[in-house]
Amino acid sequence: AQRVTQPEKLLSVFKGAPVELKCNYSYSGSPELFWYVQYSRQRLQLLLRHISRESIKGFTADLNKGETSFHLKKPFAQEEDSAMYYCALSGGSYIPTFGRGTSLIVHP
Amino acid sequence: KAGVTQTPRYLIKTRGQQVTLSCSPISGHRSVSWYQQTPGQGLQFLFEYFSETQRNKGNFPGRFSGRQFSNSRSEMNVSTLELGDSALYLCASRQDWTSYNEQFFGPGTRLTVL
Numbered sequence: 297a298q299r300v301t302q303p304e305k306l307l308s309v310f311k312g313a314p315v316e317l318k319c320n321y322s323y324s325g326s327p328e329l330f331w332y333v334q335y336s337r338q339r340l341q342l343l344l345r346h347i348s349r350e351s352i353k354g355f356t357a358d359l360n361k362g363e364t365s366f367h368l369k370k371p372f373a374q375e376e377d378s379a380m381y382y383c384a385l386s387g388g389s390y391i392p393t394f395g396r397g398t399s400l401i402v403h404p
Numbered sequence: 405k406a407g408v409t410q411t412p413r414y415l416i417k418t419r420g421q422q423v424t425l426s427c428s429p430i431s432g433h434r435s436v437s438w439y440q441q442t443p444g445q446g447l448q449f450l451f452e453y454f455s456e457t458q459r460n461k462g463n464f465p466g467r468f469s470g471r472q473f474s475n476s477r478s479e480m481n482v483s484t485l486e487l488g489d490s491a492l493y494l495c496a497s498r499q500d501w502t503s504y505n506e507q508f509f510g511p512g513t514r515l516t517v518l
Contacts, residue, residue, distance in 0.1 A: 330506075339407070340447075340494065340509040382447060391460045392437070392507065396446035 298323040298387045302395035309373050310403045317368040317398045319357075319383030328386040329366040331357055332394070335379045343368075343381070353377070373402045406431065408497050408510035416516045422483040425513045429476050429497030435459075436478040437507065438470060441492040450493075453478055454500065482515075490517045 299322040309315055321327060331343040344352045346359045346366060357368045366383060383395040409428045417423050429436050437460075438450040449462040453472035472478045476497075482489055492514050496507040 339511055340496075342506045342508075345506065391449055391452070391462065393449065394439075394447040 298327070298385055298391075298393050300383050300385050300393050300395040302381075302383055302398050304398045305396070306399045306401070308401045308403065311375055312372050315368075315370045315373045315377070315400065315402075317381050317383075317400065319366045319368065319395060321364050321366065321383075321385050323364075323385060323387045325387055327359075329357075329359055330384040330386070330392075331355070331366075331368050332382040332384055333379050334382070340382070373400075375402050375404055378402045408495055408508050410493075410495050410510040410513050412513060413511065414514045414516075416518065417485050418518050419485055419487060421485050422481065423485060423515060425480045425482075425493055425495075425515075427478045427480070427495030427497075427510060429478070429495075430508055433497035433499055433508070434476050435498045435500055435505070436472055436476065437496045437498075438478070438480050439494040439496065440464075441494055441512070442490075447494070450480065485517045487517050490515060 301320045303318050329346040332340050333343040334340045355370045357366050359366050378401050380397050380399050382397045385393050411426045435454045437452040440448045450464055451458055451470050452460040456472045467483045470480045492512040494512045495510040498505040498507045
Protein backbone atom coordinates (compact mmCIF):
# COMPACT_ATOMS: atom_id res chain seq x y z
CA ALA A 297 0.00 0.00 0.00
CA GLN A 298 1.15 3.52 -0.66
CA ARG A 299 0.82 6.31 1.83
CA VAL A 300 1.73 9.99 2.01
CA THR A 301 2.21 11.79 5.29
CA GLN A 302 2.36 15.53 5.75
CA PRO A 303 3.03 15.90 9.46
CA GLU A 304 2.18 19.59 9.73
CA LYS A 305 -1.40 20.80 9.30
CA LEU A 306 -0.29 24.39 9.58
CA LEU A 307 3.00 26.18 8.99
CA SER A 308 3.25 29.84 9.87
CA VAL A 309 6.29 31.95 8.90
CA PHE A 310 7.22 35.56 8.31
CA LYS A 311 7.99 37.01 4.91
CA GLY A 312 11.60 36.41 3.97
CA ALA A 313 12.01 33.38 6.22
CA PRO A 314 12.91 29.96 4.81
CA VAL A 315 10.11 27.46 4.36
CA GLU A 316 10.15 23.69 4.42
CA LEU A 317 6.95 21.70 4.03
CA LYS A 318 7.50 18.09 4.94
CA CYS A 319 6.31 15.08 3.00
CA ASN A 320 7.11 11.47 3.80
CA TYR A 321 5.91 8.56 1.76
CA SER A 322 5.57 4.84 2.01
CA TYR A 323 5.91 2.85 -1.19
CA SER A 324 7.95 -0.19 -2.02
CA GLY A 325 8.73 0.65 -5.64
CA SER A 326 9.94 3.73 -7.47
CA PRO A 327 7.39 6.48 -6.86
CA GLU A 328 6.42 9.46 -8.91
CA LEU A 329 6.05 12.40 -6.52
CA PHE A 330 4.28 15.71 -6.94
CA TRP A 331 3.48 18.85 -5.03
CA TYR A 332 0.10 20.46 -5.70
CA VAL A 333 -0.96 23.88 -4.44
CA GLN A 334 -4.34 25.45 -3.84
CA TYR A 335 -4.44 29.22 -3.46
CA SER A 336 -7.50 30.84 -1.90
CA ARG A 337 -10.53 30.56 -4.18
CA GLN A 338 -8.49 28.85 -6.88
CA ARG A 339 -8.28 25.32 -8.18
CA LEU A 340 -5.84 22.74 -7.05
CA GLN A 341 -2.91 22.88 -9.45
CA LEU A 342 0.42 21.19 -9.95
CA LEU A 343 3.36 23.05 -8.46
CA LEU A 344 6.18 20.66 -9.34
CA ARG A 345 7.02 17.01 -9.88
CA HIS A 346 10.22 15.28 -8.94
CA ILE A 347 11.00 13.92 -12.41
CA SER A 348 11.25 17.47 -13.75
CA ARG A 349 13.84 18.52 -11.18
CA GLU A 350 12.78 22.11 -11.70
CA SER A 351 12.24 25.15 -9.51
CA ILE A 352 8.80 26.73 -9.67
CA LYS A 353 8.09 30.07 -8.01
CA GLY A 354 11.32 29.59 -6.08
CA PHE A 355 10.22 26.24 -4.67
CA THR A 356 12.30 23.08 -5.01
CA ALA A 357 11.80 19.55 -3.80
CA ASP A 358 14.31 16.74 -3.71
CA LEU A 359 13.40 13.09 -3.58
CA ASN A 360 15.32 11.35 -0.82
CA LYS A 361 14.75 7.64 -1.29
CA GLY A 362 16.76 6.73 1.79
CA GLU A 363 14.54 8.82 4.03
CA THR A 364 11.46 8.33 1.81
CA SER A 365 10.89 12.06 1.81
CA PHE A 366 10.02 14.73 -0.71
CA HIS A 367 10.13 17.97 1.26
CA LEU A 368 9.21 21.25 -0.42
CA LYS A 369 11.57 24.14 0.22
CA LYS A 370 11.86 27.82 -0.50
CA PRO A 371 14.66 29.98 0.84
CA PHE A 372 12.66 33.20 1.21
CA ALA A 373 8.90 33.00 1.68
CA GLN A 374 6.59 35.58 0.10
CA GLU A 375 3.09 36.56 1.19
CA GLU A 376 1.70 35.23 -2.09
CA ASP A 377 2.98 31.77 -1.14
CA SER A 378 0.21 31.49 1.43
CA ALA A 379 -1.85 28.51 0.29
CA MET A 380 -2.67 24.88 0.94
CA TYR A 381 0.03 22.48 -0.23
CA TYR A 382 -0.51 18.82 -0.99
CA CYS A 383 2.12 16.19 -1.55
CA ALA A 384 1.03 13.36 -3.86
CA LEU A 385 2.44 10.01 -4.92
CA SER A 386 1.72 7.80 -7.90
CA GLY A 387 2.95 4.27 -7.65
CA GLY A 388 2.81 1.26 -9.88
CA SER A 389 -0.96 1.05 -9.70
CA TYR A 390 -1.10 4.68 -10.84
CA ILE A 391 -3.67 5.48 -8.16
CA PRO A 392 -2.65 8.92 -6.94
CA THR A 393 -2.41 9.22 -3.19
CA PHE A 394 -2.51 12.65 -1.61
CA GLY A 395 -1.37 13.77 1.79
CA ARG A 396 -3.80 15.66 4.00
CA GLY A 397 -2.19 18.94 3.14
CA THR A 398 -0.28 21.70 4.93
CA SER A 399 -1.64 25.19 5.18
CA LEU A 400 1.18 27.69 4.75
CA ILE A 401 0.63 31.18 6.09
CA VAL A 402 3.23 33.83 5.36
CA HIS A 403 2.90 36.90 7.54
CA PRO A 404 4.03 40.34 6.33
CA LYS B 405 -7.80 25.49 -23.85
CA ALA B 406 -10.80 25.49 -21.58
CA GLY B 407 -10.17 23.97 -18.18
CA VAL B 408 -11.98 21.14 -16.45
CA THR B 409 -15.59 22.05 -15.78
CA GLN B 410 -17.90 20.58 -13.18
CA THR B 411 -21.64 20.93 -12.79
CA PRO B 412 -23.40 21.79 -10.68
CA ARG B 413 -21.14 23.85 -8.46
CA TYR B 414 -23.38 23.51 -5.40
CA LEU B 415 -25.94 20.93 -4.35
CA ILE B 416 -28.09 20.45 -1.30
CA LYS B 417 -29.72 17.08 -0.79
CA THR B 418 -31.33 15.18 2.04
CA ARG B 419 -30.37 11.82 3.47
CA GLY B 420 -31.48 8.89 1.38
CA GLN B 421 -31.58 10.79 -1.88
CA GLN B 422 -29.23 10.20 -4.76
CA VAL B 423 -27.13 12.67 -6.68
CA THR B 424 -25.31 12.84 -10.02
CA LEU B 425 -22.33 15.09 -10.61
CA SER B 426 -20.87 15.87 -14.00
CA CYS B 427 -17.35 16.57 -15.22
CA SER B 428 -16.07 17.69 -18.60
CA PRO B 429 -12.32 17.17 -19.03
CA ILE B 430 -9.86 19.31 -20.92
CA SER B 431 -10.13 18.68 -24.64
CA GLY B 432 -7.90 15.78 -25.59
CA HIS B 433 -7.72 14.34 -22.10
CA ARG B 434 -9.04 10.82 -21.92
CA SER B 435 -8.61 10.13 -18.24
CA VAL B 436 -10.95 11.47 -15.59
CA SER B 437 -10.52 10.96 -11.86
CA TRP B 438 -12.83 11.79 -8.99
CA TYR B 439 -11.84 12.79 -5.48
CA GLN B 440 -13.68 13.55 -2.28
CA GLN B 441 -12.22 16.42 -0.27
CA THR B 442 -13.14 16.95 3.38
CA PRO B 443 -11.41 18.92 6.14
CA GLY B 444 -10.83 15.77 8.18
CA GLN B 445 -9.68 13.33 5.51
CA GLY B 446 -8.19 15.60 2.89
CA LEU B 447 -8.27 14.39 -0.71
CA GLN B 448 -9.42 10.84 -1.13
CA PHE B 449 -9.38 9.08 -4.46
CA LEU B 450 -12.71 7.66 -5.62
CA PHE B 451 -12.07 6.25 -9.08
CA GLU B 452 -10.50 6.92 -12.44
CA TYR B 453 -11.89 6.32 -15.91
CA PHE B 454 -10.02 6.03 -19.15
CA SER B 455 -11.64 5.30 -22.49
CA GLU B 456 -14.98 4.60 -20.80
CA THR B 457 -13.45 1.94 -18.53
CA GLN B 458 -12.83 2.21 -14.82
CA ARG B 459 -9.08 1.79 -14.41
CA ASN B 460 -8.64 2.34 -10.71
CA LYS B 461 -10.91 2.45 -7.71
CA GLY B 462 -10.41 3.83 -4.24
CA ASN B 463 -11.76 2.51 -0.99
CA PHE B 464 -15.33 3.79 -1.08
CA PRO B 465 -18.59 1.87 -0.70
CA GLY B 466 -20.60 0.73 -3.69
CA ARG B 467 -22.98 3.67 -3.24
CA PHE B 468 -20.37 5.67 -5.11
CA SER B 469 -20.28 4.87 -8.79
CA GLY B 470 -19.24 6.54 -11.98
CA ARG B 471 -19.13 6.26 -15.70
CA GLN B 472 -17.43 7.85 -18.67
CA PHE B 473 -18.87 8.59 -22.05
CA SER B 474 -17.28 8.33 -25.47
CA ASN B 475 -16.51 12.06 -25.45
CA SER B 476 -14.58 11.54 -22.18
CA ARG B 477 -17.15 13.40 -20.09
CA SER B 478 -17.75 11.65 -16.81
CA GLU B 479 -20.50 11.42 -14.25
CA MET B 480 -20.36 10.36 -10.65
CA ASN B 481 -23.39 9.05 -8.80
CA VAL B 482 -23.93 8.69 -5.09
CA SER B 483 -26.98 6.76 -3.99
CA THR B 484 -28.67 6.66 -0.59
CA LEU B 485 -26.89 9.77 0.60
CA GLU B 486 -25.56 9.95 4.14
CA LEU B 487 -24.65 13.00 6.20
CA GLY B 488 -21.00 12.01 5.94
CA ASP B 489 -21.10 12.37 2.18
CA SER B 490 -21.10 16.13 2.56
CA ALA B 491 -17.88 17.20 0.88
CA LEU B 492 -16.28 18.94 -2.04
CA TYR B 493 -16.09 16.54 -4.97
CA LEU B 494 -13.25 17.24 -7.33
CA CYS B 495 -12.79 15.99 -10.82
CA ALA B 496 -9.39 15.90 -12.49
CA SER B 497 -8.38 15.09 -16.01
CA ARG B 498 -5.12 14.05 -17.61
CA GLN B 499 -4.00 12.81 -20.98
CA ASP B 500 -3.80 9.20 -19.93
CA TRP B 501 -3.63 7.20 -16.74
CA THR B 502 0.10 6.61 -16.48
CA SER B 503 1.78 7.73 -13.32
CA TYR B 504 3.81 10.72 -14.46
CA ASN B 505 0.95 12.65 -16.03
CA GLU B 506 -0.07 15.89 -14.36
CA GLN B 507 -3.69 16.08 -13.26
CA PHE B 508 -5.75 19.19 -13.98
CA PHE B 509 -8.47 19.84 -11.45
CA GLY B 510 -11.90 21.31 -11.79
CA PRO B 511 -13.43 23.81 -9.35
CA GLY B 512 -15.39 21.11 -7.57
CA THR B 513 -19.00 20.48 -6.66
CA ARG B 514 -19.90 21.31 -3.08
CA LEU B 515 -22.41 18.71 -1.86
CA THR B 516 -24.29 19.29 1.36
CA VAL B 517 -26.42 16.47 2.75
CA LEU B 518 -29.04 17.50 5.32
